Ligand SMILES: O=P(O)(O)OC[C@H]1O[C@H](OP(=O)(O)OP(=O)(O)O)[C@H](O)[C@@H]1O
């Protein structure tokens with residue numbers, strides 16, 4: 494067995510809860526209502542942005558009672574660190590996107606380089622109608638692409654490093670039931 498780094502439990506114990514599980518679940522319900530209103534007749538492909546988008550995607554799709562396809566893409570730039578670097582595409586969307594409606598689902602819109610690259614790729618591939626859903630929009634003035642405004646935002650959070658509901662601290666605590674800010678970050 495590989496030992497859990499002691500820092501990992503300490504970070505969880507010392508974190509500030511920004512949103513409880515009940516608050517996050519309510520936000521996801523609200524997102525699902527808005528998405529259903531807009532996309533019920535659009536035959537969308539729902540793309541989970543791995544890894545962080547996994548939890549929100551899973552929670553959302555069972556609340557969307559209309560025909561849709563589920564897929565994933567993988568773009569990463571934090572790689573278990575708390576500061577972003579160059580974006581690395583690990584998996585591009587595998588299906589033809591020309592003429593399609595897509596819903597991109599991610600955990601957090603932080604500096605925005607990740608979503609920027611995804612939007613650019615989808616446009617290059619001929620997506621007809623693009624929608625973006627994020628659980629958390631972090632509030633600061635460092636957005637790399639201020640032109641990108643997610644269509645569905647669950648919650649707005651302060652400018653701190655957060656984890657839970659898909660968001661990780663050094664690869665851990667994506668499973669935390671709430672949204673928590675790391676002490677001191
Ligand atoms: O708005 P940005 O500053 O670009 O950051 C947001 C992105 O960063 C995280 O992914 P990360 O690179 O940590 O990969 P992960 O999804 O595997 O955690 C998160 O899931 C978003 O995709």
Ligand code: HPA
Nearest residue numbers: 603653654655656660661
């Ligand atoms: O605050 C964050 N937490 C987790 N992952 C992230 N990716 C970008 N910002 C964050």
